[in-house]
Amino acid sequence: MKQDVLKSVDALTVQAWLQSGEAVLVDVREANEVALERIAGARHLPLSTFDPTRLVDARGRRLVLQCLTGARSARAGLFLVQSGFDEVYNLTGGILGWKAAGLPVVAGGSV
Numbered sequence: 001m002k003q004d005v006l007k008s009v010d011a012l013t014v015q016a017w018l019q020s021g022e023a024v025l026v027d028v029r030e031a032n033e034v035a036l037e038r039i040a041g042a043r044h045l046p047l048s049t050f051d052p053t054r055l056v057d058a059r060g061r062r063l064v065l066q067c068l069t070g071a072r073s074a075r076a077g078l079f080l081v082q083s084g085f086d087e088v089y090n091l092t093g094g095i096l097g098w099k100a101a102g103l104p105v106v107a108g109g110s111v
């Protein structure tokens with residue numbers, strides 16, 4: 001029986017996955033947060049309107065979820081695992097962990 005476990009992944013690994021096209025990054029923060037700063041290339045799917053059917057095109061690919069600190073993205077990630085998605089990861093520390101690793105963010109705009 002499959003366990004409903006969400007895996008965590010560090011920012012440097014996510015960066016490598018994104019650069020090689022091995023993952024899809026999903027930002028679950030709200031629009032006002034994304035407008036301040038975001039990780040380039042992330043898809044925006046706010047937790048308040050989270051709908052796994054909007055990620056059907058990413059099924060079978062590695063999905064990495066992120067928010068500000070990793071708490072909301074963990075909830076969304078667990079929901080995806082329970083919905084049958086296989087390779088789901090939570091970005092450790094969220095966008096704050098990304099920045100703490102010295103990785104770039106894009107100011108403003110939309111995802």
